[in-house]
Amino acid sequence: MSGKAVGTTGEHGPAVREGLSTALSWLTVLPFRGAEVFDRTTGRRAMAALPVPGLILGLTAAVLAVVCHRVGFSPVLTAVLCVVSWELLTRMMHLDGLADVGDALGSYAAPERAREIIADRYTGALGMGAVLLALGLQVAVLSDLIALPHPGAGPLVTAVLPALSRMSAMVGCSRLFRPFSTTGFGALIIGTVPLRWIVFWWVGLTAATGVAGAVLLPGGIARAVTAGVAAGGAGGALFAWSFARHLSRRLGGLNGDCMGALIELTTAVCGLTTLAVVLWLP
Template identity: 40%
Template sequence: MSDKVDFVEGSHGPAIVEGPLTALSWLSILPIRGATAFDRITGARVITSVPFVGMVYGVIAALVAGVGIALEASPLLVGVLAVTAMELFGRFMHLDGLGDVADALGSYGSPAKAREVLADPHIGLIGAASGLLSLLAQTAAIGTLASTSWDIPLRLAAIAAGPAIGRLGVLFVCHKSCKPMKPTGFAAQIIGTIPTSRLLLWITSYAVVCVATLPFAPAFGLACLLALAVSCASAFVLSRHCHRRFEGLNGDCCGFVIHLCTTIALVVLALSY
């Protein structure tokens, strides 16, 4: 995500098509043609569709993990391969946002100084360490889930749930109560576009799916509900903290929250099995 993309006038297609396709074109390596107009309508549609993209990330991680389990690979190798597949699929975009925001938050300067650090293309020690530790945590969590006593379908479902739950975090960053750092650019298209009703609809939908699994796999359903609750609470706190520290949010903040919430969801799932 970049603040270099500015508003472009144009016509919009059906939201149910334009939103997911544009989200995939922005957030993955897939050669998909998305929207031709770039404005707050596009931004709202894309951010609303990010949880759907999270499901795609989850399926990719689960497929790679499933192959690893079938080949009797070590849990460590399964975790490394699954995380690598997700990062390659997303061009390491969210990891870049994590590093930039971590450096800015670690500066302990004024909001203006923090924004200056955030805009610096070079990564610092705090950003590099944050990226490394988050990747290690995701790798260990997926490796743990791949080697649990659950049936293999449940193991793969848990691995897929982590990235899907983690993407809900971007809805908090782009909530209507937040404001972009700049009135132009990419952040101005997405920050502040998501109403509370849309946020609650996604969270409720995920919760319903988790509850529906309770009669058949109670431990799995409870683990997913806990991961959902902790991840969403973390997204709220992180987005509010960034908003206060930077006096506004940008695209890097989206990547920061998505990456950390995905890590948090996977770790909670791994600790709850």
């Protein structure tokens, strides 16, 4: 998932600064230096800040959505450009993880062989299919969100969606799961995150959406969007837990590629759940 993480030992810096800079260094193309020491403490701090790179991706896409609306682009084209921006800013590392996991699951192989398939650098038809289906669902959901009646609703949800999905994907790094290898990126992050951090981010992202909605949107739409984001986070976390359990049974644990798959899939699930709630509420 990230070639920037190689296990080392030494003295850690301040927790908040190290966690934020490392999350941005590992999970985006932005020029952050990150930690000097890579161990499970580093992994725990970086995963605690996992939604922060998502906020940067979301705000970038929200600005792009506003510009595209003013130019006159269709919601579908705007959604495609937003999803492309997310993948370019993360150098498509999460798609790589999803492809590897898709190949491993589709093989129906025993856990040992499935782990070998994940480690294979080549992508098969099953992995490519998983990527295409996930991206197609992301684009379709995002285009419907961008096309919501009030022009500010779509950009607001777009701004928070990548952070919401990464908050949900933190479930895979929680202490409910374990890595299937004692080395590699997964060994630094799987099993490090306390569940209370996931709840903290869920409450924080929902509250931030509510405040922004109160400023940018009419009352009814603001409440619907806030409820949608809350439901999207909860639905994404539930999906992440279910899928991570399945992966853990099939693979004998999780690794960094599994986290990439969770991020890509929960982006679609969070968006779909949010959209359903926003459309359902009056």
